[in-house]
Amino acid sequence: MHAKGRMDVPDGLNEEYYQISPDILRSFNKFRPPLNIFMFNEKVGRVAPYYQVGGRLTKEQIETLAQMVKEGIIFVSRTDHPVYVKHIAYQLDLVLIDRNLKESEIADIFVEALTMRIGEFYDQPVAAVMEKLWSDLMVLTEYLWNDPFRIKALARRLHTEHTLARHSVNSGILALAMFIRMKSDSFSKNEITRNHFNRLTAGFFLHDLGMTKIPAFIREKPKPLTTDERAKIDKHPLLGYEMLSKLDLKYKEIEACVIEHHERVTGKGYPQKKSGRDISQLGRIIGAVDSYCAMITKRPYAEAVSPVEAATAISRDQGYDPEVTKNIQAWVLTLKK
Structure with missing residues (x-):
């Protein structure tokens, strides 16, 4: 385990899984997360199921999950990428926080999110709805500002x-x-x-x-x-x-x-x-x-x-x-x- 309490996990793990941060965890429904959740078992050096979609976490499991996220041992599968895309599309600024996303995955999320937001705005082209779209467009410009060729x-x-x-x-x-x-x-x-x-x-x-x-x-x-x-x-x-x-x-x-x-x-x-x-x-x-x-x-x-x-x-x-x-x-x- 690292000095700050985060556990060492295999370098190749992120090829198959997203590592969940506290910010991402807070974006999930507390009792019913939208994705299957896995934990890294250090003893056997592999991930194991912690929560399956359709279930419900107890208060004790929620507290344990939050602690394990801080330790860096909680993941979701990249096979659930389409679900993850739809989830983050509603909270687009999370792409600026989640360091485990690949550039191609971030691109998927931006296209999904901006299409959704513009669709909402065109259905109701008023200032209040425009504010949400503007906010997401500013996430895009923030993402591109330091590296425009990400476009x-x-x-x-x-x-x-x-x-x-x-x-x-x-x-x-x-x-x-x-x-x-x-x-x-x-x-x-x-x-x-x-x-x-x-x-x-x-x-x-x-x-x-x-x-x-x-x-x-x-x-x-x-x-x-x-x-x-x-x-x-x-x-x-x-x-x-x-x-x-x-x-x-x-x-x-x-x-x-x-x-x-x-x-x-x-x-x-x-x-x-x-x-x-x-x-x-x-x-x-x-x-x-x-x-x-x-x-x-x-x-x-x-x-x-x-x-x-x-x-x-x-x-x-x-x-x-x-x-x-x-x-x-x-x-x-x-x-x-």
């Missing part, structure tokens, strides 16, 4: 089936990945401020905010839209922009993503018919990414295309910033490795 693991986990929430998560993650690729020198020189990074992250994820004001039957219509329905869809950047004041989100980075994601460098976009460098870099990034992410998911009105096909299509379209599309193409090539 790569998230970008490998984009959704393949379309919903408004899934599309927003896909676009937010990939736009962040492209921004980080394009600004890698700025990150290394500490030229990106924390507030700027926080706000542009929120802007990327919330770019389609105005679509919450469009009836679902129009958004998800499997047949071609009527002229009137198309006109309603085309208003969503302005509708989203108008919502920002009520949500206390009037930051230039968020405004740019919401109002500019359908502008095109050729001047043939909407709603303001901006062109070239009159469109902010954030607007040009999220504009290309928004289209790419729409193409790679199965939608009610269109089948998904492959990442290569989608990247090729936007690179051939002169409406998108070629610097952005070049980076999307380069990123797609990494998916094959």
Whole structure:
């Protein structure tokens, strides 16, 4: 046993199990934890069951469990990873505490949590629900701040089936990945401020905010839209922009993503018919990414295309910033490795 009371456990144990910390234990239901729990038996050098889902811990077992967690001998199985993901998704800041999670596992948790939170917010786009989403987005920026390239693991986990929430998560993650690729020198020189990074992250994820004001039957219509329905869809950047004041989100980075994601460098976009460098870099990034992410998911009105096909299509379209599309193409090539 270590001097501070923590017991030595085999180095390879964490390949099969998560070691539970006191913070993680406190996040569980006290009497009925959501996962099977195992304890490390030092005498035989292996783990043994302590609690099985469906059972109920006694007060004595709860006290014993808390002590064993402090000693570092309580684990949950990595085979229960999907359950663990769903559990931590509701308390996302735990990913910053749990030192036993692998980067790929943390990426799973972020995608699950952010999809859930954005779905809740889009169902009820009011300030109180936005606060919860903002809190989780700030956990993401905290996670990325010291190592922005952690975004790569998230970008490998984009959704393949379309919903408004899934599309927003896909676009937010990939736009962040492209921004980080394009600004890698700025990150290394500490030229990106924390507030700027926080706000542009929120802007990327919330770019389609105005679509919450469009009836679902129009958004998800499997047949071609009527002229009137198309006109309603085309208003969503302005509708989203108008919502920002009520949500206390009037930051230039968020405004740019919401109002500019359908502008095109050729001047043939909407709603303001901006062109070239009159469109902010954030607007040009999220504009290309928004289209790419729409193409790679199965939608009610269109089948998904492959990442290569989608990247090729936007690179051939002169409406998108070629610097952005070049980076999307380069990123797609990494998916094959």
